[in-house]
Amino acid sequence: MSGAAPALEVAGVGHRFGARAALADVSMRVERGRFAALLGPNGAGKTTLFSVITRLYDNRQGRVAIFGHPLDREPSRALARLGVVFQARTLDTDLTVEQNLLYHANLHGIARGAARVRIAELLDRVGLSDRRGDKVRTLSGGQSRRIEIARSLVHRPELLLLDEPTVGLDLESRADIVAIVRALVRDEGLSVLWATHIFEEIDPADDAVVLHRGQVVASGRAGDLARPGETLADAFRRLVADPGRAAA
Amino acid sequence: MSSSRTVEAAARPETRHRLGRLDAVGYLICLGGIVRRELLRFFNQKERFFSALVRPLVWLFIFAAGFRNTLGVSIEPPYQTYVLYEVYVVPGLAVMIQLFNGMQSSLSMVYDREVGSMKVLLTSPYPRWTLLLAKLIAGVSVSIVQAYAFLAVAYFWESDIPALGYLAALPAFLASGLMLGAIGLFLSSLVRQLENFASVMNFVIFPMFFASSALYPLWRIRESSETLYWICELNPFSHAVQLVRFALYLQFEPLACAVVVGTALAFFGMAVVAYDPGRGLMARRGGPAGETP
Numbered sequence: 281m282s283g284a285a286p287a288l289e290v291a292g293v294g295h296r297f298g299a300r301a302a303l304a305d306v307s308m309r310v311e312r313g314r315f316a317a318l319l320g321p322n323g324a325g326k327t328t329l330f331s332v333i334t335r336l337y338d339n340r341q342g343r344v345a346i347f348g349h350p351l352d353r354e355p356s357r358a359l360a361r362l363g364v365v366f367q368a369r370t371l372d373t374d375l376t377v378e379q380n381l382l383y384h385a386n387l388h389g390i391a392r393g394a395a396r397v398r399i400a401e402l403l404d405r406v407g408l409s410d411r412r413g414d415k416v417r418t419l420s421g422g423q424s425r426r427i428e429i430a431r432s433l434v435h436r437p438e439l440l441l442l443d444e445p446t447v448g449l450d451l452e453s454r455a456d457i458v459a460i461v462r463a464l465v466r467d468e469g470l471s472v473l474w475a476t477h478i479f480e481e482i483d484p485a486d487d488a489v490v491l492h493r494g495q496v497v498a499s500g501r502a503g504d505l506a507r508p509g510e511t512l513a514d515a516f517r518r519l520v521a522d523p524g525r526a527a528a
Numbered sequence: 529m530s531s532s533r534t535v536e537a538a539a540r541p542e543t544r545h546r547l548g549r550l551d552a553v554g555y556l557i558c559l560g561g562i563v564r565r566e567l568l569r570f571f572n573q574k575e576r577f578f579s580a581l582v583r584p585l586v587w588l589f590i591f592a593a594g595f596r597n598t599l600g601v602s603i604e605p606p607y608q609t610y611v612l613y614e615v616y617v618v619p620g621l622a623v624m625i626q627l628f629n630g631m632q633s634s635l636s637m638v639y640d641r642e643v644g645s646m647k648v649l650l651t652s653p654y655p656r657w658t659l660l661l662a663k664l665i666a667g668v669s670v671s672i673v674q675a676y677a678f679l680a681v682a683y684f685w686e687s688d689i690p691a692l693g694y695l696a697a698l699p700a701f702l703a704s705g706l707m708l709g710a711i712g713l714f715l716s717s718l719v720r721q722l723e724n725f726a727s728v729m730n731f732v733i734f735p736m737f738f739a740s741s742a743l744y745p746l747w748r749i750r751e752s753s754e755t756l757y758w759i760c761e762l763n764p765f766s767h768a769v770q771l772v773r774f775a776l777y778l779q780f781e782p783l784a785c786a787v788v789v790g791t792a793l794a795f796f797g798m799a800v801v802a803y804d805p806g807r808g809l810m811a812r813r814g815g816p817a818g819e820t821p
Contacts, residue, residue: 359653368644386561387652389554390547
């Protein structure tokens, strides 16, 4: 089948809203078993790119493939390998944790029996086994996020996309979430694309892509983006500065 | 993290056992999940259940009782004798529940889109039209529960529906629910925001309900206005009401059936196009905040 195709390949993707180009000729990849960061200031096009990769928008320009399955020709095979944590909260607050996760399992064609076993395993993993029967509205922001991560993993995806998953969380919850996802990469070989503008979440050894005004302005090992003596945050500010100022 | 470990782990996904299945059985599981979620949400919102039931009951207990003496309904099919006005309006009110429910589902689609749970649905690996169909069936299931709850109350009030009629009407309710749900689904693709929903009430629900055979037989309307009569005749809601009315009295209305099924297919088709990421309104609809013009 797909051989050694990367977990995610985005090639020459463009997307327009009316006259304005939200993405222009974006190319990037997430290698198998790697944690890749997608960096960009607000409005850089990160969420639009996520929407293209999750097929919420059709990309007429360019190509997206997930483990070698092109999104336009084999959407089912591609989406079955993909887990997503959206930026907005997307749990049903009136339903219990388990009802939410079962619904998601069903959406991926997993019967309830098999799903229950998997859900128990995942709730254990995110440390919320005791909240299984509670309504989502009783959870804190950080707990809901952990449930959303558990939900995105129910169907055993091989690539996980997270769109600014730690936004609005306190330091401790943020650290928990980063730790959970990094453990998944380390222990289970999950491939991850993590959109953020919080540099503390990124290791120098991670892959990183910097998106600015809908274009990729830099990519490579996060540690290599910085010049000697520069922090990653400095490097990022330099990369997304206005062209006139960047030349200085 | 050591690099040898990463490489070893990276090789694993290839052999990883996937849980979901993408065949017809998988789709049925998916459909079941969508219907179950809709029913859970419905029963969780007690006020929604009661308001859905109270609305037609108010019509039946107050409006119909008031008009009882003014509006005698003469013999016309499917009735075999003069019927009380209360008896006449029951089928129309049952389908009115489905009309409101169809619009309510459409409202919840718009809400789902705003809060993002629509994205969760649309990242399911099944083809998009099958997901919309599942969503439609889920809404219809809720509407059928509501319609039968109303019929149960009406049974003790004033009703002469034969026992078998309740069973015979099930497919009719299914068809009318699908039609009204499909109209709602299509409208949900047009309505940009939740606030615009009031206009859906004014311009869709009320005209459809009043310009129909739900409250008065069409020959009565014809006596007062030929134009209005034709508007009612062309209104698919009239046909949904007639289909259910005839079925409740163990008769089949082929024209009504054809109109209802045809309208359902047409609106569902338009909804599928509207929700297609490439062609329809989803493509033109604004992107995420901050990334749109």
